[in-house]
Amino acid sequence: MRILFAGDEHPYSAYALKKVIELAWHTWADVTLLSVCPTQPSSRDPLPEALHRYREEFMEALGGPDSPYAQERWEYEWMALRNGSWEEVQVRRGIKKELRVRLRVGNADTEILSEAVRDGSDLIILGCSGGGGSCMWDSAASTAPQKVVGNAACSVLLIKEDRPVKRILACMDQTTASQESLEMINQLLTIHGAQLELVGLTKDGGARPEAYTQLIRIGDYFGDKGIPVSTRLAEQSKFESVLSTHTGDDLLALWMGKKSLLTLLFPRDWVEKFVSACPSSVLVLR
Amino acid sequence: MTSDQKTTVLILDDEPIVCKRLKPALEKSGYEVESFTRSREAMHRLTERQFDIAITDLKMDGMDGMAFLTEVKKRYPETEVIVITGFATMETAKESYQKGVFDFVAKPFKLGEILEVVKKAEAKRRSA
Incomplete structure (x- = not known):
């Protein structure tokens, strides 16, 4: 690394x-x-x-x-x-x-x-x-x-602040997460002894098969490695309210690959504004 | 090991995507490579032949990478072993070095980084 x-x-x-x-x-x-x-x-x-x-x-x-x-x-x-x-x-x-x-x-x-x-x-x-x-x-x-x-x-x-990380709240969509990004999460979980929560973002009406499949696939990836992981789906329109549930002991992780829904849905300056507004440290995964 | 022989590399990682990425990159750089996703098969292969360099993951089902490293060094002390891991800790890094690992590389890594390490290991083997 x-x-x-x-x-x-x-x-x-x-x-x-x-x-x-x-x-x-x-x-x-x-x-x-x-x-x-x-x-x-x-x-x-x-x-x-x-x-x-x-x-x-x-x-x-x-x-x-x-x-x-x-x-x-x-x-x-x-x-x-x-x-x-x-x-x-x-x-x-x-x-x-x-x-x-x-x-x-x-x-x-x-x-x-x-x-x-x-x-x-x-x-x-x-x-x-x-x-x-x-x-x-x-x-x-x-x-x-x-x-x-x-x-x-x-x-x-x-x-943003000198605090321990107890949970990684990782928000993802239906696009493929890179191997490098999964490995990065692995390392941070290991180092911090943190818990992992995956939030699958969907749009236009709940659990779209692609988003669900991707959430299961990534959940299985970590599960197979013996990492306890909790998962949930959230409407993209409620994304900001999902983010408001996290605490200062969370590390918020966002997958922002080239084809990411987050990238497609939100203009680049939104990402910049979001990481500014977010009270805790942020990991942007690519 | 003579200068006209290809340097041989064994890759062991239970994630097929890692082998799929590493093997062609190393072959393209002129190495003779065999890759394995199961430690038992890799261990069996070691009973048949020696490799100049072994690259192994640490956390795997069956024999883990640390045990594999121990076995390789016991059987072929001159083989250079490179540990790659997605779950790096200071303890595992130190233990790897105590067991004679050539280098310890945490994931994620770029192909260029691992190629550099392999080149250094190869240089050490050739100068031995």
Whole structure:
């Protein structure tokens, strides 16, 4: 698994980093910590400083001698310099797994999405200011988190608060859930010891066979793996009231694949508005 | 193992979709691959021949991946074993390493990631 953490210097990013550390602790994922500066950073810019602090925190938690991230492997690597030339420098890498720290310059959401593609990320994790319709990055009132959720090709975990996850409330429709998204749910259930509730969304009159079949298929997938799962169907028109039943200990998961009913029914900015309004953390699955 | 021989890879995962994804990707990269969805069949095959690299899931019906890893390393210590799992925990990761696993990869992963790991395992086998 490859995890991309995108953060700024504010407290919600520190919460998100804690989640990254927790996931990395169990999965031994390759991790990239990324910040994006709007202009070339100066030595006093808070973002490089924050990234440095995040790296230290990560290594303090996971850099022990028996850790896969323990930096004991010295290698020579070519690094691009600003003037177009290259320099071969000696770098220290993790024994088995990588922790990379990167700084990009430009528009935050564009650069995060671009890094995710370049890195082959399976999951982007980022924090944002809490619910109530904000979900922003404080720096320049940036809507980067919403844009990343709306446009990423991989799954995105948006952390709004530092709370344990006791239940994953996963909303799905009749379209096929990707293998990667099922595996992502598996990992999060295992790590949190959480319960799983699947909500099958239907439209125009109750249990359409496709939605029902898909709900059973996915329910069986988890059931066969020994994961207790409860299922229910809900009218798409009542989707928002379904969401209102979840609590702060829930992680709300939404399947938003290319052919997802949710994607078809709701415009992209609805997704962005929804994740903003949602009071708890949100996992968007792709 | 000589340089003109194809590197042999055994895949064991009880989810057919994983084998279906991995096998052609590895074959396309020049590996000789056999895949199994049942650990008993994979174990039987190991009594017939050695593989350079074994990729195994952890949580399976019958013999689980950890027992499979133990058996492979006992029978062929030089075979590099890569564990892939959808239920990763620190304990299983550590136990895998104690048993001599080459790498531990949590699902989901992109094909590129597993190919990179297989290449590293192959390099280690060839340099041995």
